[in-house]
Amino acid sequence: MAPKLPPQHSLQHSSTAAAGGHSHHDHAAQPKGILRWVLTTNHKEIGSLYLIFSLTMFFVGGIFALVVRAELFQPGLQLIEPEFFNQMTTMHGLIMVFAAVMPAFTGLANWMIPLQIGAPDMALPRLNNFSFWLLPVAFTLLLSTLLMPGGGPNFGWTFYAPLSTTYAPASTTFFILALHIAGISSILGAINIIATILNMRAPGMRMMDMPLFVWTWLITAFLLIAVMPVLAGVITMMLMDINFGTSFFDAAGGGDPVLFQHLFWFFGHPEVYIMILPAFGIVSAIIPTFARKPLFGYASMVYATAAIALLSFLVWAHHMFIVGLPLTAELFFMYSTMLIAVPTGVKVFNWVTTLFRGSISFEPPMLFALAFVVLFTIGGFSGLMLAIAPADFQYHDTYFVVAHFHYVLVPGAIFAIMAGVYYWLPKWTGYYPNERLAQCHFWCSIVGVNLTFFPMHFAGLAGMPRRIPDYALQFADFNMLSSIGAFFFGASQLMFVLVVVMCVRGGKKAPAKAWEGAEDLEWSVPSPAPLHTFETPPVFNRTHHHD
Amino acid sequence: MWSVVKSVLSALLGVQNDLKRQQDFSSGNPAAFIVVGIVITLVFVLILVGIAVIASR
Amino acid sequence: MAVNDTVQSLGVKRTVIRTVAALIGMFAFAFALVPLYDVFCSVTGLNGKVDTTAKAIIHEEVDQSRYITVQFITRGSAGLPWRMSVETRQMRVHPGQTAEVDFTFTNNSHVESWGRAVPSVSPSSATTHLRKVSCFCFQEQQLQGDERLTIPLIFQLARDLPEDINTITLVYTLYPVHHLVKDISKNDNKTIGDSI
Amino acid sequence: MHLSWQWLLTITSAFSITQAHANSWNMPVGVTDISQDIFGLHMAIFWVCVVIGVIVFGVMFYSLFKYRHSKGEKAANFHEHTSVEILWTAIPILILVGMAVPATATLKSMYDSSEADLDVMITGQQWRWRYEYLGEDVAFTSNMSTSRAQIRGEEARDEHYLLDVDEPLVLPINRKVRFLMTSDDVIHSWWVPELAVKQDTIPGFINENWVKINEPGIYRGQCAELCGVNHGFMPVVVHAMEEEEFEAWLAERKEAAEQEAMGVDREWEMEDLMARGETVYQTICSSCHQSEGQGAPPAFPALANNNQLISDLDWHMNRVINGVSGAAMPAFRSTLNPVEIAAVVTYTRNAWGNETGDVVQPATVAERIAQ
Known part of the structure; x- marks a missing residue:
């Protein structure tokens, strides 16, 4: 008997599942117009809100990045002052991490998790609405600090004390408040996702039958629950240091600036995985679909994700190899960091083996997923290099690190989000995205991403520190290339907006099962997915198409 | 018990076959896995600390 | 259906309660990490952070075979018109031997102020082997205008000091303490816009 | 394992020594034993990544090419293979152990700062470095000497644009120099790539590092940790010279x-103080208070036409000597000598329309610093 793989299944439709729920009592008096969106408790509408918000913020953060790249186009100070430059690098990081990548994943989770597990909605719909609307509040507040006297946060998205406490601009209190609100939003979102996944699965669907996107989000949500309170704790301590005369991080009062870094990275490293684990889930859905072959090593994938999540709590001080840790600590964190490469490698091997002897086609979601595998792996390689503590003494705080984490986050997290959007757009809108435009978007993005970030490896190795507004002449060529690439990449993303807008308005009609090889539960409801699905739980059968 | 330990160990490496996984998930007691998982993680940390201490001599 | 719904909503409720409990726990844990970190530092000597409590002398045989150079460095900081000096910049001691060195604090201004000397030890692996019998570290000192104060530091190096350490550097940084001179310091800090 | 690593190191360094100096693409090989070890590690792990990458991407692109749907390829249906999975877990672990062994050895030698011949204390300060040769009574600050005009593009940029200082750190070669590092304000990071020393300087805490330079030369680096507005303008220059030359220096x-x-x-003339003061002001003060004393409020107040400054000499001197806690204004009593402080105070009280006519004598300053 061949072993069975779970996410391959068929669905017995209950007769009402696809019929939509216009008559459902909860939704009898639905508000119209703008209020409908403000008050909505529907997971699909909230999902869309999250995605629209995150796309907007992606452009805001992107413009900040372009301001930075424009200044760095040539040596010398041409366009902006160092003070504003620091605010731009800081805001770019904060916005991209907390307002673009994280909400995008939450948006995808809102849309897809109920569809993938056969639930009618999220477990806590009203909380869902609240956690979304906290985000615009938080980031309006954060962006408004740029207009305050003394300017906005200028201490980097890692806001190391005492630069962010004793020496910070007056607006820092508002920055802390904004981060608190964003943190609460993430936490509430995580609670909702956990409650949904654990309690709302269709009858017959066991944990190990869940699609990997659901699995990776479950693990991500647990990570959020574990580390967002730590972030809240750290910024609360900062707040107290700034306003109430404590000295958690102030050596003058017996505190320790290094403690800040320990606490921050205890949050920060799992945070990095929060931004990549759902991406693993998306890619693990797309590759089998377009290779028309079941995912290789489903169980390994789940376990590897859990192992990565667990290990992420044991490696934080690899961000701190040069703060003067004792030798033993340095060795411990070097070893644990190197080990994290193992489960990550397992994932890459699994994806490649899924492709092996498949029947592969290259629709836009697949293109982005394949680019993810290659470029994320390159980011993984530079991560492995950074794990070697003595070598990190040279890499640390240089553009090599900038190149590393942008490879992991841009063609990593962001490409996976775009892959997910292209993959699920037919389900959301009922139309296929424009193939040629999407292809064009893909190839431009690939060129842009590599042109922007690849030269940064060289600039870093040659000795360019990060977060500097001006640089020595030997770095000029690399920076010019990076800046050209950044503007090209930024402009290419307008095509993405165009594809999405066009797809919402019309295009080639998509059937319920929009992709030939797609297997998960969401493809059993019509395209576009009606506002209310699975109001009568579907019966989940584990059958195996490929046996 | 040994089977649980084995499952958790293979989870740590990210290697597991489907048959074993089916067994794990039908055993129906996640608490055992969580407890064993935490214990093994602690043991893993201690081993790593041990290696680091020895190596730094 | 209805039965199913209640089962489900009970499950949701339980999950929410558990996750919220975990959240509160993690938030408390973040604050608990601060004292835990101090404990960890004083056990391992991480970061050269010095244990602030005075230790009793342990009478152990002096290790005549080794000499350790102990350097003393004193530093001032912005906002405190004090000078801190040490009678000798370095001394050589045997492990196990008790040694004494005088530190002098001088207030160069004509008004009273408060300061505090924050110690740090390098290499950090020596931290746990440096026993301070009497020390002014972290204690707030008050000096009247133009006052001068000499305080001894009595210390002992443990015999089990690692073999590869032959120089220990003890640095004191003087910081102003603001609580009593708050009004002056507030002015100092907040009016930078219209003054210096 | 160790042998193979040595072998890798040899070829990789042979590879790069030929192009070491002109090479601006790769990490410098450096001029200390440690930096060369690190370079070896860097190249070894780089080639490991390249080999793994070639294999993994090779299989991937082969599959993408070979098993195309458009060619009518039928998909197979396998989805697990325990022994293959164990193999591809075990091999990376072995490779990692192979990397960890030499990395540990290098790290251990980096941490051994015992038996140093010379101690130098390095203090980071917004935005300059201070060097003190412990026990030698020699101390100075090192400021970036690249002019504002070059940064603004009003003047041609010279070869060492942004990497030039007024006073480099001078060190002897072939001697073990121990660095003690700390900071006066925020965290900085002292970095010279060719010495492979990068270490955070942390306020209130002391860090240690060391270097033994093999070749005389001038080695340049920068502050690596974001430390505020002028983080990018805080270069490090080390001038390594022969031992006798160093002693003479x-x-x-x-x-x-x-x-x-x-x-x-001695009693100083106002003219002399003004001339000296202008030099001090332009090297030390102008990065914040700007070259014409116009400042950059709110962080850096203007000095020109500053009423408090003009009316209160005592307050002014106190600011310069003792600094402002929690702001970028350091206490200059320990970094400038009385002559310099007297000169710069006199200068700021008489420049840009601050016509107070005050002349501050170095003796007065000295009295205030050490009574």
Whole structure:
């Protein structure tokens, strides 16, 4: 008997599942117009809100990045002052991490998790609405600090004390408040996702039958629950240091600036995985679909994700190899960091083996997923290099690190989000995205991403520190290339907006099962997915198409 | 018990076959896995600390 | 259906309660990490952070075979018109031997102020082997205008000091303490816009 | 394992030594044993990544090419293979152990700062470095000497644009120099790539590192940790010279310091103070308070036409000597000598329309610093 793989299944439709729920009592008096969106408790509408918000913020953060790249186009100070430059690098990081990548994943989770597990909605719909609307509040507040006297946060998205406490601009209190609100939003979102996944699965669907996107989000949500309170704790301590005369991080009062870094990275490293684990889930859905072959090593994938999540709590001080840790600590964190490469490698091997002897086609979601595998792996390689503590003494705080984490986050997290959007757009809108435009978007993005970030490896190795507004002449060529690439990449993303807008308005009609090889539960409801699905739980059968 | 330990160990490496996984998930007691998982993680940390201490001599 | 719904909503409720409990726990844990970190530092000597409590002398045989150079460095900081000096910049001691060195604090201004000397030890692996019998570290000192104060530091190096350490550097940084001179310091800090 | 690593190191360094100096693409090989070890590690792990990458991407692109749907390829249906999975877990672990062994050895030698011949204390300060040769009575600050005009593009940029300082750190070669590092304000990071020393300087805490330079030369680096507005303008320059040359330099510096100390007791003319003061102001003060004293409020107040400054000499001197806690204004009593402080105070009280006519004598300053 061949072993069975779970996410391959068929669905017995209950007769009402696809019929939509216009008559459902909860939704009898639905508000119209703008209020409908403000008050909505529907997971699909909230999902869309999250995605629209995150796309907007992606452009805001992107413009900040372009301001930075424009200044760095040539040596010398041409366009902006160092003070504003620091605010731009800081805001770019904060916005991209907390307002673009994280909400995008939450948006995808809102849309897809109920569809993938056969639930009618999220477990806590009203909380869902609240956690979304906290985000615009938080980031309006954060962006408004740029207009305050003394300017906005200028201490980097890692806001190391005492630069962010004793020496910070007056607006820092508002920055802390904004981060608190964003943190609460993430936490509430995580609670909702956990409650949904654990309690709302269709009858017959066991944990190990869940699609990997659901699995990776479950693990991500647990990570959020574990580390967002730590972030809240750290910024609360900062707040107290700034306003109430404590000295958690102030050596003058017996505190320790290094403690800040320990606490921050205890949050920060799992945070990095929060931004990549759902991406693993998306890619693990797309590759089998377009290779028309079941995912290789489903169980390994789940376990590897859990192992990565667990290990992420044991490696934080690899961000701190040069703060003067004792030798033993340095060795411990070097070893644990190197080990994290193992489960990550397992994932890459699994994806490649899924492709092996498949029947592969290259629709836009697949293109982005394949680019993810290659470029994320390159980011993984530079991560492995950074794990070697003595070598990190040279890499640390240089553009090599900038190149590393942008490879992991841009063609990593962001490409996976775009892959997910292209993959699920037919389900959301009922139309296929424009193939040629999407292809064009893909190839431009690939060129842009590599042109922007690849030269940064060289600039870093040659000795360019990060977060500097001006640089020595030997770095000029690399920076010019990076800046050209950044503007090209930024402009290419307008095509993405165009594809999405066009797809919402019309295009080639998509059937319920929009992709030939797609297997998960969401493809059993019509395209576009009606506002209310699975109001009568579907019966989940584990059958195996490929046996 | 040994089977649980084995499952958790293979989870740590990210290697597991489907048959074993089916067994794990039908055993129906996640608490055992969580407890064993935490214990093994602690043991893993201690081993790593041990290696680091020895190596730094 | 209805039965199913209640089962489900009970499950949701339980999950929410558990996750919220975990959240509160993690938030408390973040604050608990601060004292835990101090404990960890004083056990391992991480970061050269010095244990602030005075230790009793342990009478152990002096290790005549080794000499350790102990350097003393004193530093001032912005906002405190004090000078801190040490009678000798370095001394050589045997492990196990008790040694004494005088530190002098001088207030160069004509008004009273408060300061505090924050110690740090390098290499950090020596931290746990440096026993301070009497020390002014972290204690707030008050000096009247133009006052001068000499305080001894009595210390002992443990015999089990690692073999590869032959120089220990003890640095004191003087910081102003603001609580009593708050009004002056507030002015100092907040009016930078219209003054210096 | 160790042998194979040595072998890798040899070829990789042979590879790069030919192009070491002109190479601006790769990490410098450096001029210390440690930096060369690190370079070896860097190249070894790089080639490991390249080999793994070639294999993994090779299989991937082969599959993408070979098993195309458009070619009518039928998909297979396998989805697990325990022994293959164990194999591809075990091999990376072995490779990692192979990397960890030499990395551990290098790290251990980096941490061994015992038996140093010379101690230098490095203090980071917004935005300059201060160097003190412990026990030698020689100390100075090192400021970036690249002019604002070059940064603004009003002047041609020279070869060492942004990487030039007024006073480099001078070190002897072939001697073990121990660095003690700390900071006066925020966290900085002292970095010279060719010495492979990058270490955070942390306020209130002391860090240690060391270097033994093999070749004389001038080595340049920068502050690596974001430390505020002028983070990008805080270069490090190390001038490594032969031991005798270094001794001569040190003796000369000591004598110069004594000369300077004698200047404290004599009565200075206003002109001399103004001239000296302008130099001090432009190297030390102008990065924040700007070259014409116009400042950059709110962080850096204007000095020109500053009423408080003009009306209160005592307050002004206190600011310069003792600094402002929690702001970028450091206490200059320990970094400038009385002559310099007197000069710069006199200068700021009489420049840009601050026509107070005050002349501050070095002796007055000296009295305020050490009573």
